[in-house]
Amino acid sequence: MSYVTPPDFARKMIDAGESKVFMSTRDTLIRAYMAGAILALAAAFAVTVTVNTGEPLIGALLFPVGFCMLYLLGFDLLTGVFTLVPLALLDKRSGVTMKGLWRNWGLVFCGNFAGAFTVAVFMAIIVTFGFSEAPNAVGEKIGHIGEGRTLGYAAHGAAGMLTLFVRAVMCNWMVSTGVVAAMMSTSVSGKIMAMWMPILVFFYMGFEHSIVNMFLFPAGILLGGQFTWLDYLFWNEIPTVLGNLVGGLTFVGAMIYATHYKTSSPRTRDAGLHHDDNAATVPAE
Numbered sequence: 606m607s608y609v610t611p612p613d614f615a616r617k618m619i620d621a622g623e624s625k626v627f628m629s630t631r632d633t634l635i636r637a638y639m640a641g642a643i644l645a646l647a648a649a650f651a652v653t654v655t656v657n658t659g660e661p662l663i664g665a666l667l668f669p670v671g672f673c674m675l676y677l678l679g680f681d682l683l684t685g686v687f688t689l690v691p692l693a694l695l696d697k698r699s700g701v702t703m704k705g706l707w708r709n710w711g712l713v714f715c716g717n718f719a720g721a722f723t724v725a726v727f728m729a730i731i732v733t734f735g736f737s738e739a740p741n742a743v744g745e746k747i748g749h750i751g752e753g754r755t756l757g758y759a760a761h762g763a764a765g766m767l768t769l770f771v772r773a774v775m776c777n778w779m780v781s782t783g784v785v786a787a788m789m790s791t792s793v794s795g796k797i798m799a800m801w802m803p804i805l806v807f808f809y810m811g812f813e814h815s816i817v818n819m820f821l822f823p824a825g826i827l828l829g830g831q832f833t834w835l836d837y838l839f840w841n842e843i844p845t846v847l848g849n850l851v852g853g854l855t856f857v858g859a860m861i862y863a864t865h866y867k868t869s870s871p872r873t874r875d876a877g878l879h880h881d882d883n884a885a886t887v888p889a890e
Contacts, residue, residue, distance in 0.1 A: 607790045607791045607792040607795045608789060608790060609791060612865050612866065612868075614785065614788040615862060615865040615866040617788045618689055618692055618788065618862075619689075619696050619866065621689050622686075622691070622692045622693035622694075622698075623698045623701055625681065625689065625709050626690060626693060626698075626700075626705040626708075633712045633713060633716065634712055634716045635716070636680045636681045636716070637680070637681050637683075637715070637717050637720070638716040638717070638720040638723075639678070639680045639720060640675045640681050640682045641720025641724075641819060641820075642723055643678075644671050644682065644817060644820070645720065645721040645723075645725065645728075645820035646724055647669075647671020647672065647674075648668065648817045648820050648821060649728050649743075649747075649820070650668070650670075651664035651667060652743060652746055652750075653743050654667055656746050661809065665805055665808045665809035666805060668804065668805070668808045669800060669801045669805055669808070672780075673797050673800050673804075676783075676796070677793065681713050683710065683713045683816060683846070684777045684780045684814065684815065684849050684853055685780075685781065685853075686710060686713050687710070687777065687781070687849060687853040687854055688777070688784060688853035688854055688857050688858040689784070689858065690706050690709050690710070691706065692858050692862055714846075717815075718819045721816055721819035721820040721823075722819065725819075725821075725824035726824075726827065728744075728820075729827040729828055732747075732828065733828070740829065744828045745828075747821060747824050747825050747828055747830075748825045748829055748830035748831075750821050750825060751821060751830040751832055752825070752831050752832050754769075754813070754818075754822075754841055755832045755836040755840040756832050756840070758840050759836065765840075769813060769840070769844050769845065769848070770844050770848045771848070772811070773812070773815070773844060773849050773851075773852065774848045774851050774856075775807070775852060776814045776845075776848070776852060777814075777848070777849040777852035777857075778852040778857060779804065780803065780804065780814060780853070781852070781853035781856075781857035782803040782857055783800045783802075783803040783804045785857060785861065787799055787800050813841070814845070814849070815849050818841055818842055818845055819842070822837040822842070
């Protein structure tokens with residue numbers, strides 16, 4: 606059977622986290638770069654579909670193709686390593702340290718940003734004919750997304766920041782579930798089906814994904830969006846990264862580790878029977 610049981614894929618999660626800590630700098634950067642680029646292409650594709658059809662659900666239904674491609678190719682997203690790498694540290698794998706964890710996260714962040722920014726530049730060129738004319742409908746849509754999800758949050762002050770953070774938490778709850786879901790099957794079709802569902806949920810619900818935003822917001826600035834790099838970093842990227850970390854590690858990694866890898870001792874049948882016997886001996890009044 607292609608199904609992998611929870612205790613087995615929990616072990617695979619920890620093994621994957623350990624392997625990423627010891628991966629070479631070159632390979633880590635290349636895999637992160639390609640992951641950022643492919644996810645950015647998927648985001649551009651989804652926005653294009655939404656603009657052309659007028660139906661956001663269709664764009665959301667098709668967006669997971671990028672996530673499935675990058676995962677099957679063995680590339681790494683920051684949101685994924687946020688969930689997997691700490692488990693190897695928690696499990697006290699030999700040689701896994703906080704320094705190694707921070708090194709991996711830093712390299713993956715840089716690689717993801719470089720890949721997403723490359724696609725942002727390419728898309729800006731495409732939708733403006735090499736910056737020779739105003740952005741087309743897709744370019745205008747990308748610019749407005751950046752405005753609404755920076756200045757829109759800023760207009761609500763602390764409440765906007767809280768909303769942004771919670772959306773980021775919810776995002777990586779779903780995205781990391783997709784990462785883990787791919788480990789539930791040994792077949793390509795099984796992995797794709799398992800990944801598709803949570804990724805669809807996050808995209809359609811408008812949750813905040815740090816790597817998708819590494820494409821949308823720089824592209825929006827390049828296309829004349831009415832917000833700044835400071836707006837992007839303070840009112841989106843930094844809180845989104847922190848929320849993604851909390852969501853993936855807390856609601857996915859730690860939960861699966863606690864209940865499927867470090868399981869508690871089961872209750873014994875004798876304890877329950879003994880309780881019942883005592884209850885039966887209590888005299889009726």
